[in-house]
Amino acid sequence: MLPLVLNKSDLGAWIEALAAQRRVAAPVLKETSPADRTDLKFGWEYIADPAEVRLDYTVTVLGPKKFLWPARQTVMSYQIGADPRPTAVLDHEPHVLFGVHPCDVTAIQTLDAAFSKDIADPHYLARRADTAIVSIDCAAPCDETCFCLDMGSLYPEAGYDVMLTPEGNRFFVEVKTPLGEALVEKAKVRPATKQDMQARQKFAEEKRGNFHFQLPFEVKYLPEILDASYDSLVWEAIARRCFACGSCNTTCPTCYCWDVDDDVAVDLTKGCRVRRYDSCQLDPFAEVAGGENFRKDRSSRLRHRMFRKGKYILDQTGRSGCVGCGRCERACVADISIKETFIQIAGSR
Amino acid sequence: MSQVAVDFEKGAAAPSPYVPKMARLLEAEQMTETERFFRVALEGEPLRYEPGQFVSCMVFGIGESPISICSSPTQGDAFELTVRSVGMVTNALKKFGKGDRLGIRGPFGNHFDYSAMKGQDVLFVAGGLGLAPTRSLIRYVLDNRQDYGKVTILFGAREPKWLLFRQEVEEWTKRKDIDTRVTVDRGDASWKGNVGVITRLFRQIEVDPTRTYAVIVGPPIMFKFTVLEALAEGIPEHRIICSLERHMKCGVGKCGHCQIRGIYVCREGPVFTYEQVKKLREGI
Ligand SMILES: Cc1cc2nc3c(=O)[nH]c(=O)nc-3n(C[C@H](O)[C@H](O)[C@H](O)COP(=O)(O)OP(=O)(O)OC[C@H]3O[C@@H](n4cnc5c(N)ncnc54)[C@H](O)[C@@H]3O)c2cc1C
Ligand code: SF4
Ligand code: SF4
Ligand code: FES
Secondary structure, X not given: OOOEEEEHXXXXXXXHHHHOOOEEEEEEEEEEOOOOOOOEXXXXXXOOOHHHOOOOOOXXXXXXXXXXXXXXXXXXXXXXXXXXXXXXXXXXXXXXEEEEOHHHHHHHHHHHHHHHOOOOOHHHHHHHHOEEEEEEOOOOOOOOOOOOOOOOOOOXXXXXXXXXXXXXXXXXXXXXXXXXXXXXXXXXEEEOOHHHHHHHHHHHHHHHHHOXXXXXXXXXXXXXXXXXXXXXXXXXXXXXXXXXXXXXXXXXXXXXXXXXXXXXXXXXXXXXXXXXXXXXXXXXXXEOOOOOEOOOOHHHHHHHHHHHHHHHHHHHHOOOOOOOOOHHHHHOOOOOOHHHHHHHHHHOO | OOOOOOOHHHHHHOOOOOOOEEEEEEEEEEOOOOEXXXXXXXXXXXXXXXXXXXXEEEEXXXXXXEEEEOOOHHHOOOEEEEEEOOOHHHHHHOOOOOOOEEEEEEEXXXXXXXXXXXXXXXXXEEEHHHHHHHHHHXXXXXXXXXXXXXXXXXXXXXXXXXXXXXXXXXXXXXOXXXXXXXXXXXXXXXXXXXXXXXXXXXXXXOOOOOOEEEEEEOOHHHHHHHHHHHHHOOXXXXXXXXXXXXXXXXXXXXXXXXXXXXEEHHHHOOEEEHHHHHHHOOOO
C-alpha cells in the first residue's frame, strides 16, 4: 500500500467512525501535578469522546495489557449441587487499542506467544482475536527509565494493524494488516507527497538521535550474563531494599502469572472461577502444602523475576520477557531498576 | 530459540484448559486419619494417563488441587487418588463418598519412563504420601513383572498409623518375586517391623548399580538423604528418578506457580532425574 497521510484535524472524525464499530480504548489525561503543571499522568481507558484521546502521552502506569489480560477475569461458571455443568466463560467484544506505543506493541506479542504456546488459552486469545491495534510511534524516550532501544521494542516489525507517525500537523499512516486496511477506510487519508516523505525521513532521523541510552553490552548476551550471575551476591544486595510488594509485576506489560479462586453467589446456587494477577515477588507464590517454600528468600524471588524477564520467557517463547518500558522501576518504592540490575550483574561477573 | 507460532482465531476457538470434566467416585475410603483414597471414573470417555501423571480435582464452590494419580493404567478405565487433608479443598474432599461427583482436569505432566526401565532392576523408595505417585509405577511394573529384573520396594512413614495402602503393602511383602521392606520412624505397641529412618533400609539391601533405577519420592528432606545413599551405592544420577511437588494452579504452563528456573514442573515434570534436578538448583 502507498504511504498515507492523515491531517491531525481529521483524527477525531476517524476515532468517532471507529467507535461506531468497536469500543475504543486510548490514552487519556488522568491528572496534573499541583506542583508542576507540566507533570502529566496518563492512563488507558475506554473513551466516550474522541477529544479525550491524548496521542502525545507518555508511558502509563498500567499498559493497554489490561484490555487483553484484565486484572480479574472469570474463566468458568458452574452450578452448585448435583449437576455443576462447568462451562467456559469467554468475555470479549470488538475493540481497538488506539495509540499503543511500540514497547507495548512488542509486549503484547510476548503475551500472544505465551498464551499460544503448547496449550492455547482461549480466554486471552478470544479477546486478542477481537482486538485491533493502532500504534503511535515514539519520537523520544518517555523518561530516563526506558531502555526500549536495547530491548528491541522501539521498532516493532509486526503486532499492530496500523502505525501512526506524528509529524507536525499530520500523521503518517502505515497499514500493516487487512484489518488495518478496514480501519483506515474510515479515515480521511490522502496519499503522501514528496514533502510528506521528506518530513517522515526527518522524523526517523530525529527519533534515532533522541534515544541515547544503551546498555554496556549487546542484549543478545543478556541470557548468558544472567546465567553467569546466578550465584552473585548482587541479588542479595539488591533484594535487601525490596519490600516484596509485587508492584513491579502488576505494572509490567509482559507479566502474566495468575492465581485463581472461586467466587460463590450469595444464594449458594452457582459459582465461578476467577483468575487474578499474581506476583512471583510475594512470599507464598511458590509455597506448597507442608510449608515448604522453594523461593523463601527475597533475593531468590527477585532473581527469579529478573531471570524471567531477561531469559526464561525468551527461552520459552522466542520473545523477550522485558521490553524496556521502565514501568517496574517507576512503580518501585525501593527504586529497584531492572536496567541498573542488568548493568550491575554484567559488571559483577 | 524459535518464536512460538500464534493463531488468534484458532486459539480463540480452542477448548478452555481450565474447565474440568465431570467424574464420579466409584470408591471412597478413609485410609488414615488424614488420607482418603478414591477410585474415580470420568463420565464419558475414560481418562487416558500414564504412571506418574497427575490430575486437578475440583470441588465446586471451594477450589481445585493437583493430585497424583496413584493407580496404573493397567488397572482398568478408572483411576485412583490418595488425598491428604491439609486445607480448604482437601478437607472438603474428606466428606466425599461413593457416588459423589467432582471435576477433573488433566492428566497433566510427563510420566515415569517405564520403557527405559525394561530389563533393569527397579528400586522404589517412598516416604509417606510419596507412595501415592510411586504406586502408579509400582502397579505398572507388577502388572508387567516379567519385563523387569529385581524389584525392591522400601516404604517409610512417621508412625504405623500413617502407613498408606497397608493391606496392599502387606501383600507385596508376602510376594516372593519382589523384596518389600517397611519402616516407621517411631513404632507403637503393636508394631513388630523395622523402626528407623528409611535410609537404614537402604543399607539392608543389595543393589547392582550397573542395572538399577532408583525411584525416590517423598518429602524434600527424605529425598536428599536417600539420594545420597543411592549415589553411595554407585547408581548414576540419570537413573535416580524423582517426582517433584510445586504450587500449581493451571497444569498447562501458564500461571507460573510451578516454575523452577526456566522449567514448568506441570509440563516438563513432575518426573525428573536427579541429574536434571541437581542442575535446577531450586529443585530440591
Ligand atoms: C504434582 C502434584 C501432585 C500432588 N499429589 C498429591 C497427592 O497425591 N495427594 C495429596 O494429598 N496431595 C498432593 N499434592 C498436594 C496438594 O495439591 C495440596 O496439598 C493441595 O493443593 C492443597 O490444597 P488445599 O485447598 O487443601 O489447601 P489450601 O487451603 O489451599 O492450602 C494449604 C497448603 O497447601 C499449599 N497449596 C495450596 N494450593 C496448592 C497447590 N495448588 N499445589 C501445591 N500446594 C498447594 C498452600 O501453600 C498451603 O501451604 C500434589 C501437588 C502437586 C503439585
Ligand atoms: S516493586 Fe520494587 S519493592 Fe516491590 S516487589 Fe518489585 S522490586 Fe520489590
Ligand atoms: S520488566 Fe520492567 S522494564 Fe521490562 S517490560 Fe516489565 S515493566 Fe517494563
Ligand atoms: S501449574 Fe501453572 S504453570 Fe505449571
